[in-house]
Amino acid sequence: MTVGIGVICDALAYRDQPGSDVIRFYQALARDQAFESFHLPLPDLRVSLMRGDTNKLPAFRLSDRAAATLWTAEPLRDLQLLPAERFDLLFCRTLKPFPPRHLELLQQLEPLTRFLNRPSSKIRQLASWFLADIAGSFMPASRLIRSSEALADVLELWGDIVIKRPNSTQGRGVSRLRRSAGGVQLSQGLRQVETFPSLEPVMGLIGDVAEEWLVMPFLPGTCKGDKRVLVVDGEVVAGYRRRSRSGHWINNVSFDADCELEPVSEDERCVVAATAPAYRSMGLRVLGYDFLTGDTGEPVVSEINVGNIGGFSRVAELGGPDAMQQLLGWMRIFGQSEGDPLIESAQNHHAPAMAAIYQQSVDQGGVTMDAGLMTAESFRQRLSACGERSGFWVLTLGGEVLGWTELRAYSPRWGYRFTAETSTYVHASARGRGLGSKLQSFVIGKAREMRYRHLVAKVVSRNDQSVAFHLRHGFEHVGIQKEVGFLGNSWHDVVILQCLLV
Known part of the structure; x- marks a missing residue:
């Protein structure tokens, strides 16, 4: 029995990322005869869902050729209009930051089919408070910030801090602030470090503090790289370390990080065992844990990513197991049997x-x-x-x-x-x-x-x-x-x- 799966994505967001894990996922899915695979183009899907029409979802059947050419600027032809019930599974691989009301629109489909990662749960997971609510005992000290005054207080307390904005990805929503003799130093992405006399001009460069920022002390071990651990439905698949070639504090492949395969430690497995069941209970099943090195060498959680997780195709390239096939194999089983309550x-x-x-x-x-x-x-x-x-x-x-x-x-x-x-x-x-x-x-x-x-x-x-x-x-x-x-x-x-x- 084939599994009908729809993958939700704005393909053109990846046109400058030819080696993207998303593109390779599409290609692997198109080759797998166990699936009847469709691409649901996000712009067209949004139009349907804004009308409240769940019986006419725009879908493009995947083939080897289609999976290789979706990422061009040419408009899709041969779109079908299919009811949501046509799909056994939906998998949202849309790149953050999400467009307005993205997850709220997808929620309309929850009563009609199954998601690998439930949109209504993803809305809560994106909130800055959520990570500490689940994994607080495995994180560095942290604060939730909603004002410049609160940010000034934690900068005074810790002296060197990292600020994380919600609904961001690939290191683009992360900033580092340090006190210095000249005032405040701001580091964002690969931009040159800038010094400001006060916090006031810095706030607008970071973003809107009203959205609530998660703030942590900067860990010196960050410069050793971070560890990505891939987890599917509570099971550890593989792990690899990402390390910036330039020695930057952001260790992200979309910047300048190199990767090397690294076994998942017993301590890291204990963290996954303690937290992944909570995500699974909310219908959040495809996870990417990011670990940093704590002050005493212990692994600490800096982030638990949900849904559009990169790295599955990379593991095999690094000499590890075929993580992409493991993901697809689990999807086949998951899509064929819902079980009993x-x-x-x-x-x-x-x-x-x-x-x-x-x-x-x-x-x-x-x-x-x-x-x-x-x-x-x-x-x-x-x-x-x-x-x-x-x-x-x-x-x-x-x-x-x-x-x-x-x-x-x-x-x-x-x-x-x-x-x-x-x-x-x-x-x-x-x-x-x-x-x-x-x-x-x-x-x-x-x-x-x-x-x-x-x-x-x-x-x-x-x-x-x-x-x-x-x-x-x-x-x-x-x-x-x-x-x-x-x-x-x-x-x-x-x-x-x-x-x-x-």
């Missing part, structure tokens, strides 16, 4: 996906009384606080969390020991498939096992779908708490529902 006890590596799903309801409004950013750390704390007769469970499909449910004691008072409260949430792209019902039936069964007799659910009154959902699962309407919650400059009523387990 599995409900299991929630673990810490599920926390990022649980937070992302809950964030959808928070952002939607009128669903929960919570507000603000939901982080993996907040859910790790909730998991660790579970008592003997409470818990969280997740529904996973191929390791990806599509929903979760919670059972918690209604009150710590002794007289309420047989009463519990439930909550169930499903990823927006997976609703309407019966997954919420699976979770609700499961948690009701767990409540019986834990000797609860009475279940309570509290639902914001405007959330008619949730009220109807609970009524279908044996709950009954008890009453309404009038104007009990205030959110979004409005008072909200809450419906109280109960289910007697007798």
